Amino acid sequence: MPHNKTPQQIWDSLKEGNKRFTGEAAEHPHSSMKRLQELQSGQEPIAVILSCSDSRAPVEYIFDTGFGDLFVVRTAGETVAPAVFGSIEFAVKNLDVGLIIVLGHESCGAVSAAIKAVDHAEVPVDSQRVLVEKIIPSVLQSRVKGGTDPAAIEAEHASITADQIIHRLSVVGDRLEMGEIGVVAAHYRLSDGQVESVRTWGVS
Numbered sequence: 001m002p003h004n005k006t007p008q009q010i011w012d013s014l015k016e017g018n019k020r021f022t023g024e025a026a027e028h029p030h031s032s033m034k035r036l037q038e039l040q041s042g043q044e045p046i047a048v049i050l051s052c053s054d055s056r057a058p059v060e061y062i063f064d065t066g067f068g069d070l071f072v073v074r075t076a077g078e079t080v081a082p083a084v085f086g087s088i089e090f091a092v093k094n095l096d097v098g099l100i101i102v103l104g105h106e107s108c109g110a111v112s113a114a115i116k117a118v119d120h121a122e123v124p125v126d127s128q129r130v131l132v133e134k135i136i137p138s139v140l141q142s143r144v145k146g147g148t149d150p151a152a153i154e155a156e157h158a159s160i161t162a163d164q165i166i167h168r169l170s171v172v173g174d175r176l177e178m179g180e181i182g183v184v185a186a187h188y189r190l191s192d193g194q195v196e197s198v199r200t201w202g203v204s
């Protein structure tokens, strides 16, 4: 395990960081040139985070972290694709991260585009179509469970995406069983900056 930290300790430290951020008490750790220079020989991030590309969701700020702390993959609507799975697998296998977070967020444009596609058959014909195609199943699954408002669908989408990572990357399933990694699906609120866990595996 990296840094001798358990998945739970990593998750707790990131929750603490989010608390500092929302409480206007961010410490902006590990943000100096000195820290960057110390990392020249290699990186040992504690977690890999798949989040939305939305400019209001800068992951390092949200968790009050800095250089070398987080391995971050961002796509619109935190949608998965082969390169995304490959990036996450690299972080798990080669960097030994102890935690995977899939971070959805409030007022996600990609999720609302998928809702529009379902409700009004407005399906993009350009390159953005792929985003909608990847999110539509989350809209449908959320509604079957009774989650109909955008926030519920955003949360369900993060949860389903985390589930896909666990099932498609055998190394994640194996390490979960060994207690060497944790997985968290979470929802970040733009209104107050808070990250709320939606579903967790191996951590609480």
Ligand SMILES: [Zn+2]
Pocket (backbone or CB within 6 Å): 052, 053, 054, 076, 077, 078, 105, 107, 108, 109, 110, 111
């Ligand atoms: Zn978004």
